[in-house]
Amino acid sequence: MVSKNPKIVAFCCEESGMPAYEHAVSLGLDLPDGLKVVALPCGGKAETGYLMKALDEGADAVMVFACYEGNCKYVRGNIRAEKRVNYLRERLEKIGLSPEKIVFCPVAPASGQRFAELVQREVDTLLGA
Amino acid sequence: MIIAEQKPIEEILEMLAPHKKILLAGCGACVTVCQAGGEKEVGVLASQIRVARQEAGNPIEIIETTLTRQCEPEFMDEAKDLMNDVEAVLSIACGIGVQLMAQTFYDKPAYPGLNTSFLGFPEEHGVFTERCAACGNCVLHLTGGICPIARCSKSLLNGPCGGSQDGKCEISKDVDCAWQLIYDRLKALGKLENLAEIIPPKKWITSRDGGPRKIVREDLRI
Amino acid sequence: MAGIACAGELTQAGITVTLLEKEPVIGGWAADYCCKATDQCNRCFVCVADKEREGVRLSDAVTLLTNHQVREVEKNGSGYRLRVENKVEGVEKEVRADAVVLATGFKPFDATQKGELGYGRYADVLTGLDLERMLRNQGSARKPSDGQVPNKIAFIQCVGSRDESIGHLYCSKACCAYALRMARVIRSQNPGSEIFFYYMDIQPAGRLFDETLKACEEDPNFHFIRAIPSKIYRYYQKPGLMMRSLEAESGTIEEKFFDLIVLSIGMEPNPENEGLWEKAGLKPGREGFVDPATCKDGIFVAGTVSGPKDIERSIMNAKQAALSVLRYLEGQS
Amino acid sequence: MSGQQAVLRIPAGTSELKEVSIQPSVIVAGDHPAGLLMAEHLADLGVAVTLMVPFPTLEEVVAPYRVIASADESVAGLLQEVAERVSQHAGITRVTQADLVDISGWWGDFSVQARIGEDLKTFHTSGIAMAYRGNPVDLPGIPVQEGVLPFTDFLSGINLQTGALAGKAESPKQVVFLLDAGERDEKWASVAAIRVGVFLKRKFGTQVFILCRELKVSVDEMEQDYRAARESGIIVFKYRQTPRVEKGSGGLRVVFEDAAAISSHGPSEITLDALDVVVAQERLGLSEDRAEVLRKLRIPLEDGVAGPNNPQFTGRTPKKGVVVAGDAWFPEYPTDAAMTALSAAQELYKWVGKGTYQVDAYRVAEVDPSKCATCLTCFRICPHDSIRVERYGERNVYITQGAKEGATWEAARVKIETCDGCGLCASECPAKAIQLIYYPDMEVLDFLAKNL
Incomplete structure (x- = not known):
């Protein structure tokens, strides 16, 4: 059962996801208290182990905020992250869980609005499910 | 090395x-x-299994370990103490490891977490290709260092079948025809005459057909 | 923007920099631009500009003087003396430097000069710059008149560029790229939308542009029309704006309705450059922008001050300027 | 409520600064004039430059661009005498008839192998610039036949005094420049065609037709030059489908549909006949051996030019200390190519110009040799080509190659000078042998355990 205030872990690339989160905070946008933010030097550092561990520890969902394809400071770290997310979504589905528990979200550094929107969309998905 | 999934x-x-x-x-x-x-x-x-079982309302406790190698009896000691506390072991080694686990910890089930696929090498990060079928009777010296047993879809020993087209195998255009590769390599080495020699029917007794294989190196054994 | 990039480069080479900015915030026009990623990066370089700006803002080696306007530039021995005015406090001060980089940028073309296009008269006629700001600040495109999501959108290229009637016989170089990229953003946000792109010639924007152009060409809801629209007006019985153009494809005069019309305005020389910089020996080139060939004795130009550029080329030009500054300083010592 | 979230930040600050001394030296290699400009600028800044060109003289680097320089003052300004100046520059060591064949090593310590005539020679340098001209790859959509000339062959083959093309005695009467038939959108040929066209028309009275998909004027002062070209009698057509080039009466014939003519009678087909020569814009790419050198450094090639096509890599490559310019970066008109090259030179100068650099040995990845399975995963995926498998003694005590004593195992090793601390290696290492020193897994896992 997902509580009214779901626990969401956001793994944020220092180049995009983290500035976007901070931008969202600076704009005073509504972000759920259950959001836990983990900064990573690159989206590609969001290893499969981290993502699974977060769910294992009791997170309702995991979001990976990384750079758009073709804009990674480390060439293809973001694509690695996306592929891991896709792999895990497939696995979750096979074990009878909603794949929406792990999502990959490309963001630009100055897009706090999009950050907040994506988190809200995830909360809605979780509560709707 | 052994490739598994x-x-x-x-x-x-x-x-x-x-x-x-x-x-x-x-x-x-x-x-x-x-x-x-x-x-x-x-x-x-471990996380995936725990999450799945938690969700199913039937939690499971998992002890995690990684042995130096599961293909040597000596390293089984590393799991000895841990095995005392558990009902079973899920081994994500190759089939050798699973069986050595089963043999060592005779009273507890050992389950395979992997499918052992073939002997090969990584072409690049994440891409693995088969190279050896462990047939036990190597012909690489005759075939330009390219194995027709593992790489020809029909394991032919004397040239390609009729399905070789543009250097590709008829089973898929992504698969190179091993005999094309053999021809090219022998040509590069100036040893095309190798092809003129008929390779006699292969002794498959050294391969899977003869039951489980075993090698005894008397020289090393003392 | 180019000034910031140049300052960033110089500080990394160990040079201390004073950054004079007449506005309250640094970053130039690029600070208003939006990220133009769809499901992938479309290589608009806005995030690079954002990062450069943040880097300079936090740098110890850069003295930031915002709200400061340069009043006079004077050669002083081997270096320069600049008289600058703090526009907020109204006080003047002097800044000395071994070399001066002019990066005062461009002035966006005033679209009201093209009265037939109705900018300023109709709320749903925007400039490219307006749309940039809208996308950056609100996240999506809306009709200013009623806040609704537009479905049928026209982009008109070369507004204020390649136009002899207003004396702008040059291409602004950035507009095709920014317009196509923003159009893609709109298409990806609103799959029901339809884009009509009125243009003379598509101008390529470097090696990263091709993919964007191809994606637009392959999009069935994206229509390229080689035409210069002649008039935009209101048609009483119907909502939206009517636009008239003579289209090359059909050879006939077409009239179409649109929810939103975006004028891809170009760049003009910044009028502030006139007079002030002539004393330092800088002269305008054939297009009215500062001619970089007239830079001498420790004066350099970076970015759009010497001609229209997109962000990528502004940054490259800034790096080139930084190299020239370092080379000049090396020769002086 | 906003701003109440639990946040785990990457630890700020440094703990282990290491001074690295870098000799200010670079090798500039290649056959593009951008290389000469880079060499000159860097040498003026006190960098010891070794310039390698594949020709016997530097003039040959510039020669094919002379025709553009005759037609465009700003190109003339760039290239005039640059070959002479660089030939005499005291800060530049010139190596002629030389081509790079291999590069190994890292920023500050590259080992470069060059073929000089018949010999192979090894050089050591701190930084490398590769300024290559593009090789014609193909003429897209245009059948090869007599009278059809790739653009670069036309540029290098034309006689500036007589206007005659290589192997011909007189200047051609009618020339068609056929542009844009390829997929990649490049403007260099468009700009060159118009400016060179005016030059041919004025000097030799050649009738010039320019056929293109789009007229490209996004180069400084191009709109005015285009206007001048039309006024001087050059005829520009925009076509829809790639024109047909075939044998005509007394020369070649080109047939196409005019895309810009406004007519209510439908599209109009235009035929140009009795053409002496059709100059076609070819697709330019890197030659295979040059591409191979880039691949060895893990510099990706995208669409035939040095990548990545990524805004984070403006004028630089993922390999620290290596920059690429000229057509190898992207085929550009000479003035644009100069800007790109000089911005790349600035990138390079930042890496070799200062002499000493501070490297943070804390914000990097570290391999635990006792756990390393030497699987080469990290070596394969490091975006900066910053990891090698080396021989170790005890934990992180590096034994130089060849020294047998005490060497107990092989393990991967991170070159901290070029490690950017992105953690990709750590995230993929299947043996969990790599950790970011400044941000180990435990921090993330503890945070998850405490906050969930």
């Missing part, structure tokens, strides 16, 4: 259904290198 997760869950506490054992050798059963995969798989 993780089993479908639903198959693994089914195997573990009767158990409440297991050991999940990785292997630090080939399957680490082919990213199927090393320390990292142990952690990820």
